[in-house]
Amino acid sequence: MPSRSDDHRWSQQHLSHYVEGELGPRARRRLERHALDCVDCGRGIRAMRALVYAVQGLGGLAGVRAPATIFDRVRLAGAGGSPSSPNV
Ligand SMILES: [Zn+2]
Secondary structure (H helix, E strand, O other): OOOOOHHHHHHHHHHHHHHOOOOOOOHHHHHHHHOOHHHHHHHHHHHHHHHHHHHHHHHHHHHHHHHHHHHHHHHHHHHHHHHHHHOO
């Protein structure tokens, strides 16, 4: 049986992999079970998750979705063509 401090060190090393979904099912369960009664690791998961989502959210907004939508609207409004058949 691994000791609790071994679990803690292992979990700290795998927090980012866990949040990014790169751990196998057994490793995920090990980390989740440890995080249930380890304040540090529970907090670490939440912090890491927030960070990952923030990075992904920024990338999606700035890089792809918003500009495409805005351009489509501008084109439709400017062309005065047929809004009933949008070019999507
Ligand atoms: Zn821990």
